[in-house]
Amino acid sequence: MSLSISKILQKRKSSVLEKWIQNQLSDEGLRDDLISNDELRASSEELVDILATNLNDTNIEDANSEDFEPVLEIIAGISLTRARQGFSPRETGLFVMGLKDAILSVLQEEMQEDPTSLFRESMKMIKLMDNFSIITFETFIKGREEVILRQTDEIAEISTPVIRVWDGILALPIIGTLDSARTQVVMENLLQEIVQTGSSLAILDISGVPAVDSLVAQHIIKTVSATRLMGAECIISGIRPEIAQTVVHLGIDLSTIITKATLASALKYAFSILKLEVRKTQKEKTTLL
Numbered sequence: 001m002s003l004s005i006s007k008i009l010q011k012r013k014s015s016v017l018e019k020w021i022q023n024q025l026s027d028e029g030l031r032d033d034l035i036s037n038d039e040l041r042a043s044s045e046e047l048v049d050i051l052a053t054n055l056n057d058t059n060i061e062d063a064n065s066e067d068f069e070p071v072l073e074i075i076a077g078i079s080l081t082r083a084r085q086g087f088s089p090r091e092t093g094l095f096v097m098g099l100k101d102a103i104l105s106v107l108q109e110e111m112q113e114d115p116t117s118l119f120r121e122s123m124k125m126i127k128l129m130d131n132f133s134i135i136t137f138e139t140f141i142k143g144r145e146e147v148i149l150r151q152t153d154e155i156a157e158i159s160t161p162v163i164r165v166w167d168g169i170l171a172l173p174i175i176g177t178l179d180s181a182r183t184q185v186v187m188e189n190l191l192q193e194i195v196q197t198g199s200s201l202a203i204l205d206i207s208g209v210p211a212v213d214s215l216v217a218q219h220i221i222k223t224v225s226a227t228r229l230m231g232a233e234c235i236i237s238g239i240r241p242e243i244a245q246t247v248v249h250l251g252i253d254l255s256t257i258i259t260k261a262t263l264a265s266a267l268k269y270a271f272s273i274l275k276l277e278v279r280k281t282q283k284e285k286t287t288l289l
Contacts, residue, residue: 005107005121006055012106017048019102027094034085047074047099060124063131075132076139083143092140093133100129162193169270170199170232171263175208183219187226194230201273202227203266207238217252224257233258233273237266 009016021044025037050070059065075096082092103125111118163171172190176182190202204223209216220236227234237260247254260266271278 004057005060005103005125006052006057008107008110009052009055009103012110013048013052016052016099016102016106017045019105020044020048020099023098023101024095027098034082034087043074043078044099047071047078050074051099060128063128071132072135075136079136079139080143083140084147089137089140089144093137096129096133096136100126100133103129162189164193164197164199165203165267166270166274166276168197168199168274169201169203169267170194170197171203171205171267173205173208173263176210178206178209178216178219180219183223187223190223191226191230194227194232200232201235201270202232203235203237203263203270205237205263205266206243207240207263209238209243212243212246214250214252217247217250217254221254221257235260235266235269237261237263 021041024040024044054067054071056067059067078095079092082095104122107118107122107125111121161173163173165171170190170193172186174186178186190204193199194202204220206212206220212220224234224236235258236254239259239261258266258269260269
């Protein structure tokens with residue numbers, strides 16, 4: 001009497017694990033810089049154990065069975081971890097596909113004298129593992145999206161620093177495109193810093209903004225208006241010739257906003273408003289006798 005695939009997996013669990021580990025270690029694309037051999041073995045052994053425990057002749061053809069919830073939980077955890085560690089979708093997918101190859105290899109050894117049963121059981125296992133692979137990819141994509149969103153937020157924070165250039169004067173250099181979401185970050189950072197420092201002047205430098213259209217101009221105007229509501233005056237610097245021409249062609253009214261060509265000009269103007277004067281001094285050279 002031929003054995004079922006569930007009984008074979010339970011009996012040959014160690015063989016499946018070793019074949020799977022060998023398949024992974026022999027892969028030229030193995031990222032040993034991201035995961036150690038011990039971590040690889042531990043995660044592989046955990047998945048083989050839980051699969052062998054929960055697989056039976058009834059649920060093998062139902063990948064959505066509640067029996068597989070522990071299996072899917074482990075697969076999801078591995079996929080999320082690998083997404084955060086920097087593995088590619090291919091590398092993560094091959095992790096589960098390698099398990100399928102190892103199981104099919106053991107099946108062939110156990111059922112080679114019964115080709116009909118081998119084919120039938122192999123097809124069941126292939127369909128089950130393919131479903132697990134799809135779940136692996138879906139979870140990996142969600143994990144990668146979380147990483148991208150987190151990095152986007154971090155980049156937005158880094159690219160919109162509020163600098164205290166002088167007592168009472170803040171500067172906020174903007175690099176890259178200014179959209180609605182980023183404008184909100186700019187406003188929050190700038191207004192919070194105005195409150196904390198009690199500054200009365202803020203310089204918004206747009207030298208790093210590649211292009212200014214009507215939407216970007218509206219975002220700038222909103223930022224200036226919010227700054228004024230906090231009792232501070234806002235100066236726009238970094239108005240390049242092409243930006244000035246675009247603003248004029250679009251008919252955008254910036255006449256109520258103080259604009260300067262460079263950050264240095266804006267800072268000089270801010271000094272004049274605060275009645276500050278910066279002088280260059282030259283130290284006298286001393287001669288040793």
